[in-house]
Amino acid sequence: MEQKLYAIVDGGSIVTPKGFKAAGLHCGLKKTDRHDLGAIVCDVAATAAAVYTTNAVQAAPLQVTRESLRSGKLRAIVVNSGNANACTGKQGLEDAYVMRSSAAEQFDVAEDDVAVASTGVIGELLPMDRVTSGITGLPARLSGDAEGAEAFSQAILTTDLVKKEACVTVKVNGVDVTIGGAAKGSGMIHPNMATMLGFVTTDAAIDQEALQQLLRDTTNTTFNMITVDGDTSTNDMLIAMASGLAGNEPLTPAHADWEAFAAGFHDVCRVLAMAIARDGEGASKLIEVRVKGAECDEDAQAIAKTVIGSSLVKSAMFGADANWGRIIAAVGRAGRPVNPETVDIHIGPIHVLEQSRPVPFDEEAALAYLQGSMVEIDVDLHIGSGCATAWGCDLTYDYVRINAAYRT
Amino acid sequence: MEQKLYAIVDGGSIVTPKGFKAAGLHCGLKKTDRHDLGAIVCDVAATAAAVYTTNAVQAAPLQVTRESLRSGKLRAIVVNSGNANACTGKQGLEDAYVMRSSAAEQFDVAEDDVAVASTGVIGELLPMDRVTSGITGLPARLSGDAEGAEAFSQAILTTDLVKKEACVTVKVNGVDVTIGGAAKGSGMIHPNMATMLGFVTTDAAIDQEALQQLLRDTTNTTFNMITVDGDTSTNDMLIAMASGLAGNEPLTPAHADWEAFAAGFHDVCRVLAMAIARDGEGASKLIEVRVKGAECDEDAQAIAKTVIGSSLVKSAMFGADANWGRIIAAVGRAGRPVNPETVDIHIGPIHVLEQSRPVPFDEEAALAYLQGSMVEIDVDLHIGSGCATAWGCDLTYDYVRINAAYRT
Incomplete structure (x- = not known):
């Protein structure tokens, strides 16, 4: 992609694509006065797709959302933070259904046009009076302007410090198609098949199966390539909604502009995924690990994720x-083919290992580089052409502080 | 094992079994004046067995030790701490051979009767003048008394705070057979097929193949069930030496007292493994996770190790x-069969989850329990009879402090 197939929309968000509005408010699930309830609503029935956590223990809202997604269409998504509605048994499932029906009533759409998502503490029942009362306040706050997206983005955060948004525009059949995204995630982040919570909106007209496949493929190289702490959540979910209001001919992989659309879609997801890694609990810096020269891409992915997940590297x-010994130890334990004699490692611009042998380097230059807010680690295995990139963050005192007292 | 098949020897060590002496001294590999070079020597050719790290990147001493072990016999083990002699290329391999030949000369045994082990920083060449000069000081310090074992146990430590020793005695053919052990390990601990460094001595007469198999089986339920940080080292090694001087008929699985010997051997390894977990870098408490009701033992092992390895649980x-939500989330992401409706969890005496539903509990009682120095977590999946126990430690500010500045 020397020439970019898409353009970044500065300040764009989930409401930039035609047909979408969003809202957020405080209903009383968080102890602070931060927003904790939000919604995305589409003016028309949007083509929709979703991917979910691979955790065997899945939260109640995932079950309800799967049911709504059967039709491949959605009109709205209602989300709360502060309480994950996970491990809450039959009552939790009933509560997720009530969230769905309340939102359907308020937005005047069918129940199975509504997806439900929750994030927060596991094992506590939702205070449903606050939730349903909060939902009645959403319609009046729905906005297609930046304020709506801002309120929504705030409403989905838990231990996150910053909101995560992205937006690009792509030419499809000569018309402007826009793709926007919002995500949250800071701890219990080691997505597999899905992320924490992610929402992608577009005004493209697109075939449902094509959207589902694109979402799955894109997830594998973006949200599935980040880790904060190796813990895969019970609530991870990524939903895409396409309003079709841009006026393009419906997209499928056979469409002449498919490549451009897919590239723009990938970029929105990559930016959100990197934003989650950068905002990892307690993180002081973003780490990007690029592995090449592996036997295949899958091996490179496994190795990149092992390095980015190593507590010692972090x-x-x-x-x-610049403790490259921990990097090569992580490469070696990933369980994928490695020639222990041919590994090259760079930490930023500094060559530290060549053909598995230490390269003398300027420790002061390394220190200066590593004190920056982003660290890039390059590993070349020299045994094939497989490559992958993973993102994570450092392990800090603050990670321990945050997680030693999350419930209190 | 209602009735113990073996007796614990208080204050026993690797030199308690007949035929073994040990030594330790400071040769200048550590910046402090702590011991950093040690040896175990047997009066006779001991039947020997070993297991090694599964890391694809293996340190030079492992290659040399594998070569010595081909005969199934050993007379001596020479060990240094402070430098892992890993990722040191041909020079590192030559250095490991020189360590072996120097020790062979000093102890007056054949080169291939000597095993070599190293632990410490990766990627730096050993200062061989200090090592070889140190080795010449070992013979005079060899002792069959407690002081020899003490000096050896100190010499193998790196970030460890305490030495790890264990000793039991077993009746075999009516004679007393003794099994002693020493180990080190505090960080980069997630053994797979072997531990950091572990040494088991016994005066039992035992068939070599039986010893190798026993070592492997025992490792799977002891050293392979601990984790400090999920990082598998390049240097992990566990060596067993049997002098045969107890006078028993050679042990094989067909021997009438095999079960007692295996139980005693297992206990020595379990005590050492738990000691490594308790002394994990920065640890303030030992955590024991017991999983039962899994489809098979292997599933239970995978689940127990996932829980004990979770940064959020730690x-x-x-x-x-008492954040049991993180425990069930870890159970669910282990990739093994779990019925999300039937999980029971106890934290110590406190029942927190029954059939996957939260049980109201006394938070103050939980706090009091969790402030102790050992935490037991019981998980019952209620889907089969597989069970396993894993050990680890908590994740503390000190872990971050220790590992943010290990090389400096």
Whole structure:
């Protein structure tokens, strides 16, 4: 992609694509006065697709959302933060259905046109009086302007410090198609098949199966390539909605502009995924690990995720310590083919290992590089052409502080 | 094992079994004046067995030790700490051979009767003048008394805070057979097929193949069931030496006292493995996770190791927070069969989850329990009879502090 097939929309969001409005408010699930309830609503029946956590223990809203997605269409998504509605048994499932029916009533759409998502503490029942009362306040706040997206983005955060948004525009049949996204996620982040919570909107007309496949493929190289702590949540979900209001001929992989659309879609997801990694609990810096020269892409992915997930590598990055020994140890334990004699490692611009042998380097230059807010680690295995990129963050005192007292 | 088949030897060590001496001294590999070079020597050719790290990147001493072990016999083991001699290329391999030949000369045994082990920083060449000069000081310090074992146990430590020793005695053919052990390990601990460094001595007469198989089986339920940080080292190695001087008829699985010997051997390894977990880098408490009711033992092992390895569970335990949501989330992401409706969880005496539903509990009682130095977590999946136990430690500020500045 020397020439970009899409253009970034500065300040764009989930409401930039035609047909979408969003809202957010505080209904009392969080102890602070931060927003904790939000919705995305589409003016028309949007073509929809979703991917979910692979955790065997799945939260109640996932079951309800799967049911709504059967039709491949959605009109609205209602989301709460502060309470995950996970491990809450039959009552939890009933509560998720009530969230859905309340939202359907308020937005005047069918129940199975509504998806439900929750994030927060596991194992506590939702205070449904607050939730349903909050939902009645959403319609009046729905907005297609930036304020609506802003309120929604705030409403889905838990331990996140910043909102995560992205937006690009692509030419399809000569018309402008826009893709926007919002996500949350900071801890219990090691997505597999899906992310924490992610929402992608577009005004493209697109075939439902094509959208589902694109969402799955894109997830594998974006949200599935980030890790904060190796813990896969019970609530991860990524939903895409396409209003079709841009006026293009429906997209399928056979469409002449499919490649451009897919590239733009990928970029929205990549930006959101990197934003989650950068905002990992307690993180002081973003780490990008690029692996090449593996036997295949899948091996490269496994190795990149092992390096980015290593507590020892993460601690060393926090300490601005160019401790490549931990990087090669992580490469070696990933369980994928590695020639222990041919590994090259760069930490940023600094060559630290060549053909598995230490390269003398300027420790002060390394320290200066590692004290920055982003660290890039390149690993070349020199045994094939497989490559992958993974994102994560450093392991800091703040990660421990945040997680030693999350419930309190 | 209602009736114990073996007796614990208080204050026993690797030199308690007949025929073994040990030594340790400071040769200058550590920046402090702590011991960093040690040896175990047997008066006779000991039947020997070993297991090694599964990391694809293996340190030079492992290659040399594998070569020595081909005969199934050993007379001596020489070990250094402070430098892992890993990722050191041909020079590192030559250095490991020189360690072996120097020790062979000093102990007056054949080169291939000597095993070599190293632990410490990866990627730096050993200062061989200090090592070889140190080795010449070992013979005079060899001792069959407690002081020899003490010096050896100190010499193998890196970030460990305490030495790890264990000893039991078993009746075999009516004679007393003794089994002693020493180990080190504190960080980069997630053994797979072997531990950091572990040494087991016994005066039992035992068939070599039986010893190798026993070592492998025992490792699977002891050293392979601990994790500190999920990182598998390049240097993990566990060696067993049997002098045969107890006077028993050679042990094989067909021997009438095999079960007693295996139980005693298992106990020595379990005590050492638990000691490594308890002394995990920065640990404030030992965590034991017991899983039962899984489809098979292997599933139970995978689930127990996922729970004990979860950064979120580990942080919660540090914070004395009975956050069982993180425990069930870890159970669910282990990739093994779980019925999400039938999980029971106890944290110590406190029942927190029954049939996957939260049980109201006394938060103050939970806090008091979790502030202790050991936490037991019981998970019952209620779908089969597979069970396993894993050990680990909490994730603390000190873990981050230690690993943010290990090299400096």
